[in-house]
Amino acid sequence: MEYKDYYQTLGVAKTASEDEIKKAYRKLVRKYHPDVSKEADAQKKTQELNEAYGVLGDAEKRAAYDDLGRGQQFRAGQEFRPPPGWGAGGGRPGAGGFGGGADPSDFFSDLFANFGNGGGRRRQAYQPQKGDDTHASITIDLTDSYTGATRKISLMVAERDEHDRIHTRERTLSVNIPKGVTAGQQLRLTGQGQNGEAGPGDLYLEIQFSANARYRIDGRDVYQTVPVAPWEMALGGEIEVTTPSGKVNVTVPAGSQTGRKLRLRGRGIPGKEAGDLYLLLEVALPPATTDKAKELYQQMARDMAFNPRAGG
Known part of the structure; x- marks a missing residue:
């Protein structure tokens, strides 16, 4: 078994x-993380770093490691065997694991196989942490929810470099908007x-x-204002309306x-249970901008004698 110089590793x-x-x-x-490093041995190097910190980052493990090497000149790669009885109860206990989630080396396993059996308290080794989650919003058209869409967004993100300095940079992402999303829903x-x-x-x-002044949204239900001519309101009939679904x-x-x-x-926002679409009729008066239009309005006023405020 080869001796590992954890100080040299770090x-x-x-x-x-x-x-x-x-x-x-x-x-x-950070430098050798397999997700960012282009080094061929990045995975192996990361495991070695985790193992080294699993020992030197824990006060008791480090003390045990230092005691073993005190007075002896061990070198990395040198043939090594733990002394008889090491970690069996008479000497310092060793350690039963290290941060990083990878398998320990033979050196670590043999050296610290019985750590923890001595009953002493020990601090848990530092565990690498995932980055923070980021929260943002994206504004889409109502029609995007009916059909699904792809949208690009730009975000300012903070990053640490290898010197532990924080920098910000702009990131552009292409986001798939699934059909049937609703306001307030979060995409992960x-x-x-x-x-x-x-x-x-x-x-x-x-x-x-x-x-959009034309639409009001309530969950999956959509309320749409539809302008209608006075004669369409009075006489009734079929009209064509452009809705979010066509x-x-x-x-x-x-x-x-x-x-x-x-x-x-069923013509509201799609989903397992699609919402409904409500058309709110609103009379739209033709403008009286020509002599002919004014004459027609005057004739209506004479012939119909209509007073919308009567009885009010």
């Missing part, structure tokens, strides 16, 4: 403080959050609909007034 002196050891480890594990983009030593966090995008023909009942509501079942 590039620190044997007199390094706890903070110096942690800083060196974090710098190196796995691995698109802040970077961390154990990988990036996730990005959560909250759906918002762009403002053009439809609807019948306006004779004698309709502004505010009348027509319900189209």
Whole structure:
């Protein structure tokens, strides 16, 4: 079994403080993380760093490791065997695991096989953490929810470089908007959050609909204002309406007034249970901008003698 010089692995002196050891480890594990490093042996190097910090980052393990090497000149790669009885109860106990989730080397396993049996308290070794989740919002048109869409968004993200300095940069992402999303719903983009030593966090995008005076949205139900001519309101008839899901023909009942509501079942926002579309009729008066139009309005006023405020 080859001796491992954990101080050499982390590039620190044997007199390094706890903070110096942690800083060196974090710098190196970011550099060699398999998700970002182009080094051919990045995975192996990361495991070696995790093992070294699993010992030097724990006060009792480090003390045991230092005691074993005190007075002896062990070198990395040198043939090594733990002394008889090491870790069996008479000497310092060893350690039963290290941060990082990878399998320990034979050196670590043999050296610390019985650690923890001595009953002493020990601090848990530092575990690499995933990056923070990021939250943002994305504004889409109502029609995007009916059909699904792809949209590009730009985000400013903070990143640490190998010198532990924070920088911000703009990131552009292409986001798939699934059919049937509703306002307030969150889309989770796995691995698109802040970077961390154990990988990036996730990005959560909250759906918002762009403002449109024609539509009002309530869950999956949609309320749409539809302008209707006075004679269409009075006489009734079939009209063509452009809705978020396409053009439809609807019948306006004779004698309709502004505010009348027509319900189209299942034509709201799609889903396992699709919402409904409510058409709110609103009379739209033709402008009196020509002599002919003014004459027609005057004739209506004479012939119909209509007073909308009567009885008010």
